[in-house]
Amino acid sequence: MADTILVLGVNHKTTPVEVREKLAFSGDCSTPLLAIHALPGCQECCLLSTCNRVEVYFVARNREETERQLRAFLFAQAGLPESETHRYVYVHQGADAVHHIFRVAGSLDSMIVGEPQILGQLKDAYQKACDQATCGVIMNKLLTKAFSVAKRIRTETNIGSSAVSISYAAVELAKKIFGDLRGKRVMLVGAGEMAELAAEHLVNQGIAKVVVANRTLERAMNLARRFNGSAVTLDELVGELVGVDILISSTGAPGLVLLKDQVKPVMRQRRHSPLFLIDIAVPRDLDPRLNDIDNVYLYDIDDLNQVVETNKAERDKEAVRAERIASEETMKFLQWLETMEITPTIIAIREKAEAIRSAELARTMSQLGDIPPKQKKAIEVLTSSIINKILHDPILFLKNGQASQDDKAQRLDLTRRLFGLDREQPPAGKPPAA
């Protein structure tokens, strides 16, 4: 009968990376997309390919056949026997498929729950499918709905609000201290990769100035150029502290590079404005006693890790609420899908009745010869109302909201056979071209 929504794919949970990388369609997805669309029974399709998952969302008439061919197509390059592919692939159908897509869009199925990238990747995949015209009514509705579900999850839960990486945790802490980071000044001590990453995140928040202090000035200058900042040597470190709000230290020095007694007098010169010190070096660069000074906040790598862990736990809690939203929206979508199937049938019944009525009316009129327009109008109204009254009950019978899914399908089938719709009409649920 009706077409089915299906998801077939592999992800980081089901499939080892060696297999996944053989499936990934890097670069242009248009060719595989068109190839999938050409598979027998495939009505509509969309291909999502990221580093953690390859998934095909499709609407199929003949589920088994399309699924088999799709699997063969996906694993063609991996060189795996078909029996093997079953182990890695998951297939969801109908309500499960819709729920799965909503979960993916809401980042509930991601490796890091709540990470925002997946939504962008899904939007790109949908854009490609639109460009290649492989999406129809159902996929259009399903994917746009998935985007709004993801938005709802983002606004109604705090799933994406807390930082789950060290450098984002540093940004989050800085915001709790300074509020707005615009106009603040950052100093990088040493030129480690992590410090660079943290500085990058801070610069994205509108940091005004970056100063780089390093043992070798040349290295400092190179890094400073990246951030449009200035470079100083390590000897100038304490003097520079007066004009700095955030300091990120990651030198390879064996001992401490900044002591409590060096910073204390600086605070007076800074008029006690807050100083946020981030020590991501191992062994540590900054004197742990610095945290005892008023308005100085010192975080080392373990502290930041602790923030990340706390946030991860918080996200898991929020994920429960997000799951509820995904389930709720799945039910709403399925209701829409049902009306999608009923509406074309009602239209078809009406059209058929109307065609019979106008043909019979035209024949009768020609036999009656010339009659006054008023009488002609009366006959037209009479035939219309007979048709409407006869069709009223069958249509109500179809629309009955109380019926179960199976019952609905049976009613639809019975009505279509009763009115002989499938003999001259395309089958119900066939979506018009997008």
Place this chain on the structure above:
Amino acid sequence: MSYLLFQASLFLYVLGTAAYIVAFVNQSKTVRRSARLLIITAAVVHTGTVVLRYVEAGHTPLVNNHEAVSFFALSMAWAFLSFYWRYKVKNLGTFVTPVLTGLMLVSAFSSRQIPELPPALRSTWLPIHASIAILANGFLALAFCGAVMYLLQERAIKKKSFGVFFSRLPSLEALDTLNHHCLTVGFPLLTLGIITGSIWAEQAWGSYWHWDPKETWSLITWFLYAALLHQRFTVGWRGRRAAIMAIVGFSAVLFTFWGVTYLLQGVHTYAG
């Protein structure tokens, strides 16, 4: 009639406080919005109460404990609402409304009888001096709430304990700014309250200053806040020290408001 309105406003304040606490726990924006609406309605009804009481009494209703504390709460409510439009300090309401409701309860349990106005208070200075002085208290109370929030947040950041408060309280910067602004409004009002009081004293009793306990304590309070503001402007005092000082200052305000009245005798003791 005015008492009926008073009870209605008290009820709304209690509801608003409960809503703010719920919003704090489950971080729901909808609940927070309803809480704010409740407090705005409460403040409007409460203002009506004071106006009606003025009509019923025939003099400014700032004479006995019930009236003065009720006006204290009203000042705090409007101080809070006026700050809401200018500074978005997340969850400030959760800290302000319990204090506010506490004041309302104290007022509710005080004698509600309309007092006979003592001759000393029959002056146009009564509404001016008393309302300014109590309005100052409203802003200083707000500074106190901001300071408590600051200390909680600063402790969370220093001790690296990311529990209930860390995520729910705003940044240290926002709280310090709130504190600063409350003080820069509250302190001039406090000064003006003392000046108008001393002018009135000169007219009523013939001299500007009596070293009456209430006068003495308001001067002590004034010096505490003056010192705090001085340090803020000159040395750049901020953060924890400023917050502690704002709390100490507010304790002095409360002592001047109640302690002096009940513990020490003086020319201000009519307000019982």
